[in-house]
Amino acid sequence: MRDRLDNMKELSKAYNPQEHEDTVYQQWESSGFFNPDTCIDKGVTQPDAPYFSLVLPPPNVTGTLHLGHASMLAVEDIMVRYHRMRGYRTLWIPGTDHAALATQEKVERLLWHDEKKTRHDLGRDAFLKRVEQFAQNSHDTIVNQCKKMGASLDWSREAYTLDNKRHEAVYTAFKKMFSDGIIYRGARIVNWDPRFQTTVSDDELERKEERASFYYLKYGPFEIGTARPETKFGDKYIVMHPDDERYADYTHGQVIENIEWINGVISAMVIKDEVVDMNFGTGVMTITPWHDATDFDIAQRHNLDKEQVIDYDGKLLPIAGEFSGMNISDARDKIVAKLRSKGLVARVDENYVHNIAVNSRGEGVIEPQIKEQWFVDVNKEFERNGTKTTLKTLMQNAVRSGDVSVIPSRFEKIYFHWIDNLRDWCISRQIWFGHRVPVWYRNGEVYCDVHPPENDGWVQDPDTLDTWFSSGLWTFSTLGWPSDTPDLQTYHPTSVLETGYDILFFWVARMILMSMYLLDEIPFRATYLHGLVRDEQGRKMSKSLGNVINPLDMNALYGTDAVRLSLVIGSTPGSDLRLGEEKIASFRNFTNKLWNIGRYVMHAVDSETFSQKISVDEIGSVTDDLSDADRWILHKLSRTVSDVSLHIDAFRFSQAGEVLRDFTWNTFADWYVEVHKIEKNDYVLTFVFQTLLRLWHPFMPFVTETLWQSLLGTEHMLMTEQYPNAKKFHSSFGSFETFSFENTVALVSAIRNIRSTYRIAPSELLTVTIATNPNTVIHNDIICRLGRIASVERIGLNDSAPENSASFLSGDLKMHVHLSGVVDFDAERSRLDKEIASVEKYISGLSSRLSGPFAQKAPAHVVAKERESLSDAQSRLSQLVSEHDSLPV
């Protein structure tokens, strides 16, 4: 008790988050309650309770967390804390992603910057040690940042996409897919990044608009168009649409001789293919199958030769003759010059705009190449539960069946469209950092297994796997798969996957693929896609723009709770969020408001009362002692509890927060706390406040935990308290009548309005006369205190109004504020005029509606409601008019 009182006195006037946050997090963490097993052991959670599980989308170990991560942590922590408080077996698994290419590239850059060395200077093993060191540092930073955000992650289950356990999962998955023929090795056209010297997947491409010269070249009897003359050396097929009448004389397979071309005379074969667009250019084209996906497809269809023109460093091969060995960008002008000198350039369009493919990471221009690589076959048929299916079908079914719901649902269409256009997934990379392909070779033999072959002489495939191959296993590899662990049995499928819509394809789709294929089970029941966090002008936050907001800086300045609220409230799933510092500041103000409500409670209420947990039942048992204000606040509280729960259950976190903020500030603080200063119902005040702390805890865990322990003592922990139960609140308080106190709120507001209109200082105490039925309850004390009224006089409804007063009408009561000496009749008249005009407008609109077809066609209850509104408005109008007329001229 002494401790608590001291604690209370120590509560600073303004909330200072930095004093509390680290201590509170340590307390949570050391309590062990982030781990659902501990919750069960200590009786906080029932062993047979339903589960709620989710995985943290593992941040890349490339650096530090940004506001997007902060927003993800906030939303997920809300769901996790909410379910934990509701008694679910709640598990939230942390982890990090090795992000193969991104991390390797970053370390390579640092290595060059600091030591002017490349990875080849160090060699594979030494370089990988560097990367691991870097990854470890990044990891430590990320873990620290997650904790700073208040994330209640079960650190005892932390995972890493490249650790031993996940390595086993990756190799197991690969082996199964390999033996089922889903994974194959083949020479296919791939996206080659000459700068990073690796392939990248289709999804990692970005299209960039480029203005280029477009050349029309003479090619025998034809004219062909190209923006890339440097690739044309090996072109020996001329392709046209079979229906193109301009070229009807040419037949498929016909060979055209004596074509003068860049390096001499060649012959070309005519190919008819429907892929050619007759309306583009001249309607004929030559093809370069080795360096273009479309051309590759044509060549495949007609079984044509394919020749490599550009090497993997981006230089021309001997086929280019005199240009051999030149970089393609240097060669282009020279090649065009030669074509010109030979008279082969018909014309040039200098303003041709087209899209070039670049690596979304690093922005290096992609050069398509044919290369022997590992692929996941998305169209291969295999048996599943007695029927033939494909990976594409599995992915489609998971969502189409509704087993996996997508929030917001419009992303479903995008998801299906992506699957429809999906090509085989190239999963091998020529980088060093990552899971090495689990395949060994010896004298033409191929060996694939989870463990290396035992006898010597085998050489492992040097390539590593696409980082998303390991991320795709994340929902179950983190739970122990391929072992059949209790965690896997208990927590899979996970309940929700919360992540950014920008990795819908990269990650969400791949997780569905992997889980459906390997486990025959969905990875998660719902996927909630959040938007990107942008700056106030809607720009992406980037270092080069200098508009990056570091979440930890904001935490330090405004408190983590304020940062969390600013990321959650005003944000809708799938839509980007614009965030400025003022928004965070406004939630800092709110945090402080809650803090000060707490200070008031501890200041005004006896510690015996505020240091006990007050239950719904306890309040329910003293119903007879409740005042009108008590009933009003309890009723509103029960509505709030139910709204907040409904919103959270439906993933409407923003609305849940808004409802809570509105209740806390505009209802509880502005009205009930003020009334408490008069009525002093400590139990209800404390009960409502404690309920608010419970309700707010998932959103703003630090300040609520701090306040809770200030009230109840540090041996209590809010995090594991029960969340307010909507049904219970409703059955206890839902039927409470609120009209009486609403009336008082209206009267006080009217007095304040009149004061403001007449510019009467708050220090000046006034008198009011209220005309009403004798049995109407008027809360004199409250009106006097909140309206700064000296005395309330009551008269009958038909008694005449006092002179020199301003009037307010509400239902069947009239209030006259005495304004002796200050009343300005012209001002009062115009005030009434204004209101009369507004009511008249309303009446005319409403009565014309009611006299029209509305009355016949609209549902009866809607009509009845409108009729009631009309009669209310009419009586109000007549009263206003009589007030107006009674004013002295």
Add this chain to the structure above:
RNA sequence: GGACGAUUGGCUCAGUUGGUUAGAGCAUCUCGUUUACACCGAGAGGGUCGCUGGUUCGAGUCCAGCAUCGUCCACCA
């Protein structure tokens, strides 16, 4: 070239299945230090919901078209 999204007071956004006179936060203006809070309190002003049609008794909400902005997808050589 397709698809999707956005367009609501100065700014940032809510608005669930169409149903009172469209809400909030910030900003603005006026007043104010009443011992929880100036990171505050009280009051006020401010929107014909992008445009044009349609459906309906009734449209910010549904439909069609258009405009502007944005995002994603796409094999126009």
